[in-house]
Amino acid sequence: MIDVQLMGLLNATLQAATLLFIAALGELITEKSGILNLGVEGMISVGAVSGFITAINTESLFLAVIVGVLSASAFSSIHAFVTVVLKQDQTVSGLILTILGLSLSSLIGKPYVGKKLEVKLESLIDIAEPSNIFQVLLSQNLIFYIAILLMIFTAYILKKTMFGRRIEAIGEDLKSADSMGLKIAKTQFIATCVGGAFAGLSGVYLTLSYVPYWTDGMTSGRGWIALALVIFGGWKPYRTAFGALLFGFLEALGPRLQTYGFEMSPYIVKITPYIITILVLVFLTIIKNGNTGAPKNIGIPFFRENR
């Protein structure tokens, strides 16, 4: 009995972690190129609603995932345009991207509130009551495996390929990158849109699998937790994945505390992930003495002075 409960907890942990991790990984890529995008929450929401609407109307999950990812990516290009091409304030632009994304998805999602999804992202191998870790791992759906591939892929690209080294060079030292002849605007633009696409995938996971319905504000701060995760992970894919597992565990643990014999108000349980996120962030910043490993040029628009 204990085992089934424990496996249930593990399963919920993996699902919550997948959702946070994909969005965080996308933001990591964007931030590596020196662009801060605070619009994660809005992009997840746009991906979630457009994926959900596509799934309801076409009953094709494949199409739903594609539409969700592409629309969030297209949406993030607003941020790319305003900050990379027009060199405006990244904080302002990102914040408004979140506000716009949430209201836009509420607008287009309104007729779909309360509708039931006929198709749902099912686990690859259906195991009713997984009794060991391997069965839990096997019973995840496709996006979970995609997330693992994306993690390995991103870590490899950032560290081992020219493209990744260019992104990092731009994020760390704009002037040198420019004098080396790197295409700064192009790289940053692409990195921002890739971040948007990842957030879209995370959104699709939310509405097609995690909670298969649509309602206003259902992203409930996950985009912001993803932003905290990037800091937690020190801008490194594997560490970010570890952080996502930790945060996912805490999110999964909350509603289960009662079954383990802890008496807690459900309203208080709901806010524990946010409290813990803040505490972890504070703790981490203290032990690293403020030096979190952020790309040095983050938030600074590139402008080549007249020479």
Added chain:
Amino acid sequence: MNKYILSKKLYRNELATFYSFLIGFLIALAVGSLILFIQEKNPFDVFSLMLKLSIGSVNSLSNSLNKAIPLILAGLGISIINSVKLWNIGAEGQIFMGAIALNFVYINTSINNSQIYILLLLVSGFLGGAFCIFFPAITKVLFGVNEIITTLLTNYIVFGLTIYLINGAWKDPASLNFPAAAYVSESVYLPTVLGKLSSGFLICILFTLIAYYIKDKSVFGYEMRIAGGSELTAIYAGISAKQKAFFAMLIGGGFAGLAGAIELLSQTHRVSTGISQGFGYTAIIVAAITGMRPIGIFLVGCLFGALTIGGSVIQTIGVSSYIAEIIQATTLFGALVAQFFFSYEILKKDEND
């Protein structure tokens, strides 16, 4: 290879922010029209109805200005905090905390003189907002913890706390399906001054002037600007940047808390989830679009208040109220685009260069 180069303009038009706002607003109206058009509604009809029902009569105008109060106060708070180049994304939570603090004091005290009591309650709202940002502020100045994330996450915590209180300790037994705290006594309601216009609007005018004074005229404001501008200059001038940042954040949080207190005493009359409907987020747009200028925040706050009222009344003809939010957000994006053309110019490259 490139025939054109980008150059920073030496002179920036003094009214650039204002013009950018106008251009942004026009762009937003165009985007709004497009959305309405797709939804098979006549944009002209919808906008004229919005205009009529938001500023067409004394009653609707006072509704609009009442909605402007929290936008302006929270916006002013954000602008004060931005003087030290920090961001407050937690105004939404601070508004709720202001109302919670007010109710806490209201439950535990009793003063017969209602004017003094109202004053005390407003002060407790201010302190509630300041308390709400205390943790993000202290961790920012002591350890450099990212204040954008901590203030934002505080919103969810305070909102959860509100739901906890109105479903538990403060639950009014009479509120069955829509849990809320008990109403405050009518003696502490803020009086109205004109039509439905709450006297909170006068407080709002006063605080706009206070914010203007703090930011632009006071020594503290000057020191805040230096502290936010360059760490080295601040050290050279003997200014403790951390201290300025800390107090700027507390004051800014207090402004938003005051907004929650006024909202409770003039609109909802009790703690409920309706204390703020995203005012703290809209306030970010209001503050950013004006380049953090208090007088501008006051004017744009009034306009956005009218837009919010307009957005809520057009629901009666089957148009989503989110149109108003989308127009507000798009205004800022449009203004950012316009700002570019005021700050940069595209020059033709000299062949000999």
